[in-house]
Amino acid sequence: MSPAATVTFTPDQRSRQSSGARNVPVPVVAPKKKANVLALVIFIACLGMGATVGLSLISETHSEFVARGGVNMFIGNLTALVGTYLALIMVLVVSRLSFVETVLGQDRLVRLHKTLSPWPISLIALHVFFTTIGYAQAAKTGFWHQFGTFISSFPNMLTATIGFILMMAIAAISIRAIRSRLRRETWWSIHLAMYLALALSFAHIIALGPAFVGHPLARALWIASWLGTAGVVLVYRFLLPVVRSLRYSLKVVEVKQENSEVSSIILKGTNLEKLRFKGGQFFSWRFLAPGIWWQAHPYSLSAMPKPPYLRLTVKNLGDHSGSLGSIKPGTRVLIEGPYGTLTAHSRQRQHALLIAGGIGVTALRALLEELPAKSKPVVIRRVRSQEDLVLKAEVEALIKHRRGNLYELIGSRRHIKFDGPAIQKMVPDILHRDVYICGSQSFVDGIIEIVKDIGVNSDSIHFEAFSI
Amino acid sequence: MKKIPYAISGVLIGFVAVVTLHPAGAPMLTAAKSSTGAGPSRPASVSSSPPQNATGPVGPSAPSSAPSTSSSGSQVGQQSGTSGVTPSSTSTTQASSNQGIRSATGASEQYGYGVISVTVTVDNQRITNVSVANLQVAESYSQSIAQQVIPMLKRQVLAAQSPNINGISGATYTAEAYATSVQSALNKLHFS
Numbered sequence: 309m310s311p312a313a314t315v316t317f318t319p320d321q322r323s324r325q326s327s328g329a330r331n332v333p334v335p336v337v338a339p340k341k342k343a344n345v346l347a348l349v350i351f352i353a354c355l356g357m358g359a360t361v362g363l364s365l366i367s368e369t370h371s372e373f374v375a376r377g378g379v380n381m382f383i384g385n386l387t388a389l390v391g392t393y394l395a396l397i398m399v400l401v402v403s404r405l406s407f408v409e410t411v412l413g414q415d416r417l418v419r420l421h422k423t424l425s426p427w428p429i430s431l432i433a434l435h436v437f438f439t440t441i442g443y444a445q446a447a448k449t450g451f452w453h454q455f456g457t458f459i460s461s462f463p464n465m466l467t468a469t470i471g472f473i474l475m476m477a478i479a480a481i482s483i484r485a486i487r488s489r490l491r492r493e494t495w496w497s498i499h500l501a502m503y504l505a506l507a508l509s510f511a512h513i514i515a516l517g518p519a520f521v522g523h524p525l526a527r528a529l530w531i532a533s534w535l536g537t538a539g540v541v542l543v544y545r546f547l548l549p550v551v552r553s554l555r556y557s558l559k560v561v562e563v564k565q566e567n568s569e570v571s572s573i574i575l576k577g578t579n580l581e582k583l584r585f586k587g588g589q590f591f592s593w594r595f596l597a598p599g600i601w602w603q604a605h606p607y608s609l610s611a612m613p614k615p616p617y618l619r620l621t622v623k624n625l626g627d628h629s630g631s632l633g634s635i636k637p638g639t640r641v642l643i644e645g646p647y648g649t650l651t652a653h654s655r656q657r658q659h660a661l662l663i664a665g666g667i668g669v670t671a672l673r674a675l676l677e678e679l680p681a682k683s684k685p686v687v688i689r690r691v692r693s694q695e696d697l698v699l700k701a702e703v704e705a706l707i708k709h710r711r712g713n714l715y716e717l718i719g720s721r722r723h724i725k726f727d728g729p730a731i732q733k734m735v736p737d738i739l740h741r742d743v744y745i746c747g748s749q750s751f752v753d754g755i756i757e758i759v760k761d762i763g764v765n766s767d768s769i770h771f772e773a774f775s776i
Numbered sequence: 777m778k779k780i781p782y783a784i785s786g787v788l789i790g791f792v793a794v795v796t797l798h799p800a801g802a803p804m805l806t807a808a809k810s811s812t813g814a815g816p817s818r819p820a821s822v823s824s825s826p827p828q829n830a831t832g833p834v835g836p837s838a839p840s841s842a843p844s845t846s847s848s849g850s851q852v853g854q855q856s857g858t859s860g861v862t863p864s865s866t867s868t869t870q871a872s873s874n875q876g877i878r879s880a881t882g883a884s885e886q887y888g889y890g891v892i893s894v895t896v897t898v899d900n901q902r903i904t905n906v907s908v909a910n911l912q913v914a915e916s917y918s919q920s921i922a923q924q925v926i927p928m929l930k931r932q933v934l935a936a937q938s939p940n941i942n943g944i945s946g947a948t949y950t951a952e953a954y955a956t957s958v959q960s961a962l963n964k965l966h967f968s
Contacts, residue, residue: 343778350779351786358790366798372915381915446915447889462917516917523798 317611317619317702342654343767345411353397356533360393361386363526367519377445384439385518391431392513395506398425399537404544404647413649415773429479436472464511471508478502493603503541510534545644549592553642555579558618560595560639563632566698570667572610572621573632575641580615584646586653587612588675588744588772591645593620600631604644606774608671608746610699612678621698623667650772652678655742657768661735662687663755665747666696671772672746673699676706685712686735690726690751694718728758739763745771876900881909882961885953889918892953896961903937903967906930906958921947929954 364386372378400408401421409417444454458465478499481487487495513530514520520527558577565571590608594601610621622632650671652660662672662685669689679685687707691697697716707714715734717724732738743764745755752773759769879897890913897905908926913919925947932941939958943951 347779347782351782354783354786355790358787358792359794360790361787362791362794362798365795443915518915518917521917521920526794 317614317617342411345407349408349411356397357390357393360389363519363523364389366526367517367523375446377442380438380442380445381518382442384435384437384442387431387438388435388513388517389519391428391435394424394428394431396533396537398428399503399506399541403537403540404548404644405540406544409647410649413772414647415771425482426479429475432472432475462512463515465516468509468512471505474501474505474508478505497602549642549644552644556583556643558641558643560635560637560641561617562637563635566621567695569624570621570696570698571632572619573635575618575620576616577618578616580613580618583613583615585609585613586646586651587678588650588652588671588746589646589648590671590772591620591643591647594642594644595632595635596640596642597631597635604642606647608648608772609646609674610670611674611702621667621670621673648772650744650746650770651675654770656765657740657742659683659737659741660685660744661738661741662744663746664689665745665751665755666691667698668745668747668751668772668774669699669703670746672744673703673706675744676703676710679710681709682711685710686715686741687712688715688717688731688734690717690724690747692718692720728762731758732762742768742770745769747773749773877904878965879905880961880964882957882959882964884910885957887949887953889913889915889949890922892922892950892957894954894957894961896958896965896967898962898965898967901967903934903962906933922950925950926954933958 364382367385368378368382373382398421401417401424404414412420440451440454440458443458444451447454447457449457459469478501481490481495481498514527520530556577556579558575560573561576562574563571564574588608590606592604592606594604607620607622609618611619648671652675660679660683662676664672664687672687676685676687685707687703689697689703697718704714713734717726735741738759739762743759745752745759747755752771756769756771760766877897877899879895881895882893884891884893890911892908892912893910895905895907895909896903897907906929911922911926913922925944928944929941929951932943933939933955939955939962941951941955943955
């Protein structure tokens with residue numbers, strides 16, 4: 309693979325190559341359209357929620373409710389339906405469904421998934437408790453005896469119980485105190501078993517759920533919505549990545565050490581001119597090398613694709629990125645993506661401010677390439693030391709070509725003041741710019757708060773946080 | 777958030793749509809009126825066919841409650857007032873002679889998921905009909921099971937001319953309770 313040595317992603321070459329196209333101002337996406345899609349998504353999700361609560365009411369007669377155990381059975385039924393519906397939403401939120409992804413952005417969706425997930429888990433646990441109590445009361449027996457009866461003589465209850473135990477185990481390892489002791493990959497692999505847990509418990513809902521026994525329409529809709537979700541997961545999380553990986557058939561051609569911790573990996577593939585990638589987006593990468601082939605990790609492209617080449621720049625953050633520095637040329641790479649909304653296409657205004665924390669510069673470096681010439685972008689890089697200014701020359705050249713300004717804030721937090729007044733001093737016209745932020749979660753959160761305080765409209769703030 | 781109105785209207789529309797589009801509305805909300813006559817502690821019970829020859833409770837075993845008249849909807853658990861009392865028979869024998877068409881309702885048999893009692897009709901020495909006098913089940917699933925298997929059990933009893941039936945796998949408890957109730961009705965009729 310000798311041609312690797314000739315691959316360069318220097319911006320000069322790039323801008324000469326396609327300056328004609330790049331000089332056209334990027335169309336400004338109407339913020340209204342994005343807001344409308346978001347409203348529609350929220351409306352549909354809540355429509356389903358209302359319908360689910362309604363289902364629990366139509367499935368119960370008044371006499372059932374007031375009879376022995378009826379109240380507990382009703383609570384058990386309501387918590388089951390609402391909990392399972394929320395579980396459906398949780399699956400959809402991380403299903404990479406493209407139209408939701410483009411509106412909300414993957415990091416926000418994952419965060420939503422993280423914050424809301426305790427709800428379906430707790431509701432499903434409550435369902436198990438209350439339904440068992442209710443049946444035990446109706447049959448005048450004890451809780452555990454009833455539990456045994458469920459497993460031994462109710463249809464699909466054995467699999468549902470296994471699914472429930474699995475679900476609770478997965479929930480337990482996601483509790484922060486436990487999760488922080490696990491390797492990310494270990495956690496993630498176990499977490500995948502949630503699909504299995506949900507599949508195992510699906511049959512008992514259909515066979516036993518009072519909302520579905522004798523309600524063919526409700527049953528059909530429920531089955532359809534879960535099959536649809538399973539289809540979305542299958543297509544977006546499995547088939548599409550496989551098809552794309554085959555189509556682009558990427559291989560590592562070169563690993564370039566940027567500094568002691570950061571390396572750039574250059575890949576060669578086929579059909580890359582068909583890749584619909586926007587600067588600032590990322591892929592989930594799976595390097596088919598011993599020991600790491602089973603883990604997929606998200607990294608941004610650190611330059612616009614240059615068919616047949618791609619480049620990503622990776623910092624030694626976890627076990628995975630550490631071993632990438634020593635990856636061998638020729639290694640096959642599977643991809644999922646591109647994902648992310650941190651692109652020039654989501655711009656609301658003509659000018660932009662880019663704020664990069666540490667290695668977060670990689671995504672903004674590619675985005676910068678897509679900004680039109682003379683668009684006068686302001687770029688602020690916040691790093692701990694001089695050495696951390698990776699891709700320095702490339703970023704400088706790109707900014708120069710666009711008549712922009714670069715600020716490099718180097719040093720520890722104690723010495724560098726990076727607050728509202730400091731930003732306003734560097735970027736007096738910040739209110740007329742779109743703000744792009746990329747960095748660690750805490751960096752992104754902090755900057756969002758600062759620029760919001762300055763008065764930047766939240767529609768004009770675009771961000772992507774990377775997690776370790 | 778600006779999106780809250782969308783969220784609220786979504787929930788409301790979804791809820792109202794399900795409740796109103798459902799053929800019977802929300803039974804839990806609407807049935808409340810129709811069954812208030814029975815009082816909240818005396819839920820109505822399912823009686824697929826009220827005993828035709830009911831002449832009131834007879835016999836040494838005093839019933840805890842008379843078979844209630846029909847009303848729609850299934851019911852949880854057992855009849856009210858049976859606290860601690862073993863299920864007692866609600867016999868409705870018409871005659872003690874061994875001739876003609878006679879019928880009797882057997883004891884209410886509790887099984888895991890409900891209570892069942894049947895009315896057996898005998899013409900001379902033949903069992904001519906078995907009907908459900910009272911069926912109360914814990915929830916809709918058991919209801920649907922019972923409704924599926926009762927016709928089969930009836931056919932088995934009529935074919936065997938006795939409560940000694942094979943039963944139905946998957947509904948063992950229901951079949952046992954059904955057979956026991958048939959037997960108790962036959963006992964009342966002095967049917968051998």
